[in-house]
Amino acid sequence: MKKLPLILCVLLAFMAPAAAQAQEEADEGPAPTMVMSQFQCDWSRMSDVTAELELQVPIWEAMVAEGMIGSAGSFFHFWADEWNVTLYTIGESMEAVVAANEEANSRFAEAHPDANAFDEACPTHRDAFYQFGPVASNEGAPTGGSPALIISMYQCDFGQIGDVFEQYEELSQPVYEAMIQEGKLRGAGTFAHTWATEWNVGFYFVAEDVQTFMDAWNESNQRIGQAAADAPNVIGEACPVHKDAIYTMGPRTGAGDD
Secondary structure (H helix, E strand, C coil): CCCCCCECCCCCCCCHHHHHHHHHHHCCCCCCEEEEEEEECCHHHHHHHHHHHHHHHHHHHHHHHCCCCCEEEEEEEEECCCCCEEEEEEECCHHHHHHHHHHHHHHHHHHCCCCCHHHHHCCEEEEEEEEEEEECCCCCCCCCCCCEEEEEEEECCHHHHHHHHHHHHHHHHHHHHHHHHCCCCCEEEEEEEEECCCCCEEEEEEECCHHHHHHHHHHHHHHHHHHCCCCCCHHHHHCCEEEEEEEEEEEECCCCCC
């Protein structure tokens, strides 16, 4: 199997549970790191790719139990670009994530020496590293199944990212936390570029499915608009360019917790 970088979310047991914990830990030190490895895979072979990723889950779970990573997993293209499969890992730092990836590769090669479906189906990939910003508390939210993951990536003025996150934490995060408690979202949060592309800030949401997210998105915008009627549009001014992508969560740690 291709050397799979363990990605930090997210977005959810994708990113949400681990990321919410990450924010709490970040109050005591640097925010945890997420590496996302995106692949261009042969869509006709997704059943083989998924089956091989399922073999990876026990290794990831063991590494979570050993304290090497916070979570790891995958998500697949629903409505996005040509990078149709993403692997993620959450860890304490870039060094920790890289070391965990090497360990996971070694364990997988020993346990499954003949596995090569992922290598064959997904020959092209790219990596990006991020650190989490504000993350909504998602205590009690479900983690299993195949929820929808929505990621909005922005090109922001680096000097204003702190202001963007401050306004998010003040105005948006309380609304998302309320909607998580109401069962309308599973998770929501932010992350910022450490070593990646020009898309340097990400906002993510996890919901039961795409339609549930769309309903929650419309309602959250109304609530935030009412709460922030007189607030400056910090995000719009600092981050004028953005793109959206919708994914379905695949094999990952923590997915059997429901």
